[in-house]
Amino acid sequence: MAELKKIIIDTDPGIDDAMAIFLALESPEVEVIGLTTIYGNVYTTLATRNALHLLEIAGRTDIPVAEGSHVTITKGTKLRIADFVHGTDGLGNQNFPPPKGKPIEQSATEFLTEQASLYPGQVTVVALGPLTNIALAIQSDPAFAKNIGQIVLLGGAFAVNGNVNPAAEANIFGDPDAADIVFTSGADVLAVGLNITHQVVLTDCDRDKLAQSNGKFAQYLCKILDVYFGYHHDAYSTKGVYLHDPTTVLAAVDPSLITCVEGVVRVQTIGITRGLTLFYNKQKRFGEVTEWSDKPSVKVAVTVDAPAVVKLVMERLMKS
Numbered sequence: 001m002a003e004l005k006k007i008i009i010d011t012d013p014g015i016d017d018a019m020a021i022f023l024a025l026e027s028p029e030v031e032v033i034g035l036t037t038i039y040g041n042v043y044t045t046l047a048t049r050n051a052l053h054l055l056e057i058a059g060r061t062d063i064p065v066a067e068g069s070h071v072t073i074t075k076g077t078k079l080r081i082a083d084f085v086h087g088t089d090g091l092g093n094q095n096f097p098p099p100k101g102k103p104i105e106q107s108a109t110e111f112l113t114e115q116a117s118l119y120p121g122q123v124t125v126v127a128l129g130p131l132t133n134i135a136l137a138i139q140s141d142p143a144f145a146k147n148i149g150q151i152v153l154l155g156g157a158f159a160v161n162g163n164v165n166p167a168a169e170a171n172i173f174g175d176p177d178a179a180d181i182v183f184t185s186g187a188d189v190l191a192v193g194l195n196i197t198h199q200v201v202l203t204d205c206d207r208d209k210l211a212q213s214n215g216k217f218a219q220y221l222c223k224i225l226d227v228y229f230g231y232h233h234d235a236y237s238t239k240g241v242y243l244h245d246p247t248t249v250l251a252a253v254d255p256s257l258i259t260c261v262e263g264v265v266r267v268q269t270i271g272i273t274r275g276l277t278l279f280y281n282k283q284k285r286f287g288e289v290t291e292w293s294d295k296p297s298v299k300v301a302v303t304v305d306a307p308a309v310v311k312l313v314m315e316r317l318m319k320s
C-alpha cells in the first residue's frame, strides 16, 4: 500500500478550522502528523487550547500540538482577531471545559522544520491562518523550503475583493510580511483564495442534514455553527456559510477537486492595500525589472468543483 500523505495543519481554531481538522481526521488518503497553532480567529494561546480540545473530542490525543507565534513576523502585537466571526472562545461561544492535554515542548517552527527534514518531500503543510509560523520556518532553516513537500494555504483574494476590506483577505492581512516570504520562498506553494472558497457554501439545508445524522463530528459542529451562520447572514445576507478551511484541506487531500495556474505572487505590505495578493501570470516580458522578476512561481487555485467538495465534507462528517 502506498504511504499516506503526511499533513501538518497550521490552524487558528475557529469554527471552519474545527470542521477542517475533523475532515482531515476522517480522510483516509492522509495522515495528520501534527497541529501547529497561530493567532487569527483567536489569539494563539486560545488556538492551542482549542486544538487540544478538538483532538480530545476526536479521540486523537496521539497527535501532537505545537504552539506557534504570538506576534507577527515583524514582532507586531496589534493583531486583528476575528472573534466576531467565531465567538469569543473561537468555537461558537460554547465555553467548553479546558482540555486535559498540553502542547509539546517544541515550538511550531521547530516542529515544522524537524518534520520536513525527517521526511523530505513527504510532508504537506495545510496553513489555515496567518503565515507567521511558516515564514519563521523558512527563515530559521534554509533547507525548509525544499524539504517541505507542499504548502497548501488558505489565503489571498485573486481578482476578487477581500473579506477584511476590498483589498485584503483575513489570513494574508494578519501577517502580510510573512505571506510575502512564503510566496517568494521557492517552496511548492498552492494558494486557495476567496475566489475559490466563496464558491463553496454549506447551506441551511446541509446543516439540517448534519443535525439529523448520527455522526459524532456532525453533532459537535451543529452546536458551534450558529455563530458562524449568524455572521454570514449579517455580513453577506447569505443563508449559508463559506467553507474556507475545509476546502483547503480537501485541495491537499484530492488535488483533482481544483485547477490552478502558475505565476508569481507578491503581497502588498503597506498602505491602504496592505494584504493585497497580486498574481503575475508571466505572459508579458516587462521592459524593466519589476518586484515580480526572477521570483519563483507558485500555484494559485482558479476553479473548484464546489458540489463535489460540499458532498465530501458532508459525507465524511456524517459518517464519523
Ligand SMILES: O=c1[nH]cnc2c1ncn2[C@@H]1O[C@H](CO)[C@@H](O)[C@H]1O
Residues within 6 Å of the ligand: 014, 016, 017, 041, 082, 085, 128, 163, 164, 169, 170, 171, 244, 245
Ligand atoms: O470577515 C472576516 N474577517 C476576518 N476573518 C474572516 C472573515 N470571514 C471569514 N474569516 C475567517 O478568515 C478565513 C478566511 O479569510 C477563514 O478562516 C475564516 O474563518
